[in-house]
Amino acid sequence: MRDIWDSFVQFFTSLRVTVVLLALSIVLIFVATLDQVNLGIWAVQEKYFQTFFVFWNVKGFPVPVFPGGYFIGGLLLINLIASHIYHFRFAWKKSGILLTHAGLIILLVGELLTGLWQEDYQLRLDEGQTRNYSESYRENELAIIDATDPDWDQVVAIPEKHLRDHRDPIQHERLPFRVAVRAYYPNAAVEARQESATSPAPANRDIGARLTIIPLAMTYKPNERNLPAAVIELLGPGNASLGTWVISTMLVQPQTFDYAGRTWRLALRFERAYKPYSLTLLKFSHDRYIGTEIPKNFSSDVRLQSDDGTTDREVRIYMNNPLRYDGMTFYQAGFDNNDTTTVLQVVKNPSWILPYIACIMMGVGLTIQFCMHLFAFVAKRRRTA
């Protein structure tokens, strides 16, 4: 047992492992950079870096072909920490190297935490409109809404992943029925069925009876998004079918039906993140240089109101001057509808400070190390002179 432990420690503290991992990371970054042309930035991050292995699809089965960013970064982190634990001998002479390595550890941990915790949403507001939620760029959800109450909606939000990995019907304590996914399309267009179509409609309730689903290849371009669609069946007690519905992010309006004396709404929509506060767009400004169409400034005047009444103020958000509130940062990101709609990017990254700390530590550490060598060299020259 002791031998196994020793060889385990020897492996993780080995400099050879460090070199191999650095070489692997160079290859990973090189290949991922080339593949960015095909996949775009988000898909590359997910495929190569925010994963333990890079997979290739061989006849429908994912086969791991190369260690991913989490694997290499994780081992590098363990390697670095283990080396310090086992070979750590504090000496002022080495303080620069220690500080640099500590900075590197924080950088690696920071990247891991960013990958795990960062949330990136957007908030679209027309002038005069108030919203208390932002929407995801890439993630979608099936919202099943109990809309019976005249003032409140009770929402059950099922992430798209559950539709994709459907095996058993989805059950939730707030739903009097179960949701069975009969077909799922990661990217699809829906259009009206041709009058002459003889094939059965994909669903028998609401708009689904008059639609055709056209599966499309997935897109990875940064300025396009996949529009998933699915056919779902709702199952009552004893697996009695309540009908089948087509849901798609292309369908703007929720589909309504009554069941068990309550009114329900179904919608596949961009994933929402509700906040305990709301923003109202008072005015969007798009200033141009006089006599030209060249943009000079974009800004959004918004009113921020918290639900508990402690905050009620007006804020101007413009380029490089975001609103920071409740751990979120709201950046001016876009506009629409002839300058009457603003698009704010909403980012939450609790570990945003770590890369700054890491870089300062590494900078100071390298400076100390360099200065020590410089002073020793100068002193040595003086002695020989």
Add this chain to the structure above:
Amino acid sequence: MPSRHALILVATTALLAFSGCREAKITSYRVPKEAPPPAAVNAASLDPHSDPHAGLGIPPVNSGSMPVASGPVDMASTPVPTATGDALVWTAPEHWQSRPASPMRKATLIIPGDAEGQQAELAITAFPGDVGGNLANVNRWRQQLQLAPIGASELRATLTHVHAGDLHIDIAELLGPAPTDGTLRQRVLGAIVPFNGATWFFKLTGPDALVAREKNAFYAFVQTIRPAR
């Protein structure tokens, strides 16, 4: 040194534990009711004689928003990934009647039949990539006609390969099963045209006799397809 062992173990376990903690969960919450959207569009009036997409609430492609260069593309105008880029043009026979284009279609043409209300429809669409390949596309059409899917070995016999200039075109002709409910048997003539990284579909659907009558016209029409200058 057991404390060092423990530290390494903790570091490894913590790393692995962190990596698995982002799981998409089903959530439930209560929110104030939103103001109703401007128009009830989904379920209501779907007049098949008008724009085939009217009433679906399908956002128009490239609906004219202009996100700033450094920011993310705004959501409402994110293009539906129909094929953009270079276009194809064609010359249709005179008796084929053109209908307005729609967001999902490049063009729609109607061919009137002899009987009252009888007609065939040519839908022209284009999507990026190969949309699953010829087999998947032919099987999608077969499914629409309630025909069983075919395998790769039968695909070659199903497709007729023609050339129109530099374009390589595969044409499939499919005859639906004889209906028992008194409706007309359906026939499909579909041309698949790969062009500049996209795939264009020219699909003529209608009653068997009418589409069979228009078969020569369809083949002649396919020969007129060419890249727009």
